[in-house]
Amino acid sequence: MSSGKAVLEVNGVVKRFGGIIAVNKVSFKVYEGEILGLIGPNGAGKTTLFNCITGVYTPEEGHVVFLGQEITGLQPHIIAQKGILRTWQKVRPFKKMTVLDTVTVGALLRIKSVRKAREKAAEILRFIGMPEEKFDVLGREITLIEHKLVDLARALATGPKLLLLDEVAAGLRPHEMEELANVLRKINKEKGLTMIVVEHVMRFVMGLSNRLIVMHEGQKIAEGKPEEIANDPRVIEAYLGTKPL
Amino acid sequence: MGWGEWISESKRYIIGTLVLGGLLALVPFAINFDMYYLLILSTALLYGVYVVAWNIIGGYAGQLDLAAFAYIGLGGIVAAELFTIYGVTPWVGMFVGAGVAMILAAAIGYPTFRFGIKDVWYALMSAALVVILNNIFHLPELLGSLDHYLPSKYGWMYLRFPTYENLYWFVTVTLVVAMLINLKISHSKTGYYLRAIREDELAAEALGIDVRKYKLLALMMYAGILGFMGYVSIVIQGTYSYHTFDSPNSITIAIMGIIGGLGSIAGAFTSAVTLKIIGEYLRSTLGASIPGIHLLIYGLLLIIVGIFKPDGLAGVWVSLKKKFVKKNVRGEKK
Numbered sequence: 001m002s003s004g005k006a007v008l009e010v011n012g013v014v015k016r017f018g019g020i021i022a023v024n025k026v027s028f029k030v031y032e033g034e035i036l037g038l039i040g041p042n043g044a045g046k047t048t049l050f051n052c053i054t055g056v057y058t059p060e061e062g063h064v065v066f067l068g069q070e071i072t073g074l075q076p077h078i079i080a081q082k083g084i085l086r087t088w089q090k091v092r093p094f095k096k097m098t099v100l101d102t103v104t105v106g107a108l109l110r111i112k113s114v115r116k117a118r119e120k121a122a123e124i125l126r127f128i129g130m131p132e133e134k135f136d137v138l139g140r141e142i143t144l145i146e147h148k149l150v151d152l153a154r155a156l157a158t159g160p161k162l163l164l165l166d167e168v169a170a171g172l173r174p175h176e177m178e179e180l181a182n183v184l185r186k187i188n189k190e191k192g193l194t195m196i197v198v199e200h201v202m203r204f205v206m207g208l209s210n211r212l213i214v215m216h217e218g219q220k221i222a223e224g225k226p227e228e229i230a231n232d233p234r235v236i237e238a239y240l241g242t243k244p245l
Numbered sequence: 246m247g248w249g250e251w252i253s254e255s256k257r258y259i260i261g262t263l264v265l266g267g268l269l270a271l272v273p274f275a276i277n278f279d280m281y282y283l284l285i286l287s288t289a290l291l292y293g294v295y296v297v298a299w300n301i302i303g304g305y306a307g308q309l310d311l312a313a314f315a316y317i318g319l320g321g322i323v324a325a326e327l328f329t330i331y332g333v334t335p336w337v338g339m340f341v342g343a344g345v346a347m348i349l350a351a352a353i354g355y356p357t358f359r360f361g362i363k364d365v366w367y368a369l370m371s372a373a374l375v376v377i378l379n380n381i382f383h384l385p386e387l388l389g390s391l392d393h394y395l396p397s398k399y400g401w402m403y404l405r406f407p408t409y410e411n412l413y414w415f416v417t418v419t420l421v422v423a424m425l426i427n428l429k430i431s432h433s434k435t436g437y438y439l440r441a442i443r444e445d446e447l448a449a450e451a452l453g454i455d456v457r458k459y460k461l462l463a464l465m466m467y468a469g470i471l472g473f474m475g476y477v478s479i480v481i482q483g484t485y486s487y488h489t490f491d492s493p494n495s496i497t498i499a500i501m502g503i504i505g506g507l508g509s510i511a512g513a514f515t516s517a518v519t520l521k522i523i524g525e526y527l528r529s530t531l532g533a534s535i536p537g538i539h540l541l542i543y544g545l546l547l548i549i550v551g552i553f554k555p556d557g558l559a560g561v562w563v564s565l566k567k568k569f570v571k572k573n574v575r576g577e578k579k
């Protein structure tokens with residue numbers, strides 16, 4: 001994979017909150033067409049890193065380069081227009097909009113005609129397995145899991161080049177998780193969409209990712225193939241809090 | 246979205262709006278051109294226009310704007326002064342008034358949205374705008390303490406008439422136009438984007454929406470419609486002064502919009518017209534003994550809606566439909 005060209009380059013990014021260094025000099029690359037897993041215990045800084053990439057926060061140090069272009073500190077909507085889309089760990093639904101309208105908002109980024117955008121939205125919803133009878137249900141009336149799917153669908157509908165998924169699988173039942181993993185694999189294969197996947201569920205992220213990055217207390221502590229990561233003593237320590245022998 | 250696509254997709258609503266306009270236009274015949282009722286109905290429909298306009302910033306974009314009479318007053322006074330001092334026909338003056346109101350909206354909206362002022366802060370700031378303009382126009386160099394009268398010229402040229410039916414019809418037409426503008430916005434990309442902003446700004450931004458730009462656009466469209474109608478407001482009032490920058494009624498407009506249901510054109514219309522008629526009735530019957538009774542009633546209604554039906558009249562309508570019409574929601578779309 002590392003032979004491909006880098007879609008995203010994160011170089012020495014730092015973000016503090018008061019005394020906490022939430023992201024501490026993190027650097028990595030994401031290559032075209034890969035699924036990069038990003039793991040780490042609670043509070044490791046994964047979500048903050050996503051926020052630094054997508055412009056929610058401006059990093060205090062370091063650079064974010066997307067397709068060869070510096071995007072550090074740009075406004076979130078400009079970063080989205082350039083093609084980096086994300087989902088939210090804590091869902092941010094459009095409660096008083098229907099599922100289809102919500103996804104249409106995403107589709108309108110690249111499609112002028114509302115009718116065509118609605119068709120695109122419906123197509124994406126079907127693709128990720130949202131039952132048709134949910135299309136006209138309001139955002140406040142669907143379940144958490146459906147929210148996660150809508151969140152994914154509205155990001156996909158924009159036609160992204162890089163997708164950042166923040167714990168989309170959290171709360172899913174095992175078979176739902178397997179379905180979602182299949183959908184993500186399919187999107188990755190068919191559309192060649194590059195992804196960074198944050199996930200606590202190891203089986204999900206290990207099975208999905210080509211490569212993994214591990215964060216702990218704001219720092220990147222390991223990077224490699226899933227099987228390497230699984231046996232890395234630093235990773236085991238970070239997760240179990242015990243010194244490896 | 247293109248006009249053709251809009252017309253074909255929204256045919257039902259467009260026809261509905263036109264039919265409503267046609268029915269409203271017949272009302273003067275039904276009440277035998279009674280001057281008193283026509284005045285009240287003209288005022289009620291004028292409030293219909295205001296609240297339908299408010300729906301753009303308050304209903305779609307979700308910004309609790311309390312500055313309606315800043316734009317109505319400014320637009321109206323500009324048109325009135327152009328007419329009084331320079332003899333410019335209000336047909337031109339109203340457009341100038343709309344333009345000036347939009348410039349004010351841009352001047353206020355740009356920094357406000359740039360610095361992310363929202364929610365209660367936005368509401369307070371917009372409320373303050375009315376008070377500030379009220380004070381500025383109180384200055385002797387501007388309007389001073391006096392009431393100003395429009396020149397005594399009558400006819401369509403000046404939109405002033407010895408009786409009220411023509412004005413009533415003019416307001417009816419502007420109401421239909423305002424509703425169609427809303428309908429067009431609602432079904433276009435702008436409408437989708439404004440609703441997304443209302444629901445969750447950060448999520449909207451992350452989908453590529455230039456939140457500031459769209460909020461500003463909504464504010465300017467709202468201000469433009471209000472600024473245009475300002476002259477009509479002055480014609481109905483008979484005079485203009487610094488009092489034209491009217492704080493209680495600015496708040497009333499927002500209350501009517503909320504009671505109607507955010508984002509609902511029919512709700513905005515129904516709420517504005519019925520509440521204004523009730524309000525005028527109460528004012529004429531109890532106003533002398535209990536001043537401000539109509540405001541009290543609006544406030545109470547707002548509380549009731551807030552507790553029982555946060556989606557307003559539009560929400561009541563939807564639940565009634567769900568209850569009585571056993572039809573799946575999807576079937577009615579196409």
Ligand SMILES: Nc1ncnc2c1ncn2[C@@H]1O[C@H](COP(=O)(O)OP(=O)(O)OP(=O)(O)O)[C@@H](O)[C@H]1O
Nearest residue numbers: 017020022040041042043044045046047048049089
């Ligand atoms: N807005 C904020 N203000 C203050 N501190 C914050 C803020 N956001 C995150 N933090 C802190 O930064 C650190 C990293 O948090 P972050 O949410 O990025 O971790 P995470 O890896 O996503 O964790 P989780 O797996 O629980 O989602 C934590 O110590 C957290 O408390």
Ligand SMILES: [Mg+2]
Nearest residue numbers: 046047048089
């Ligand atoms: Mg997180």
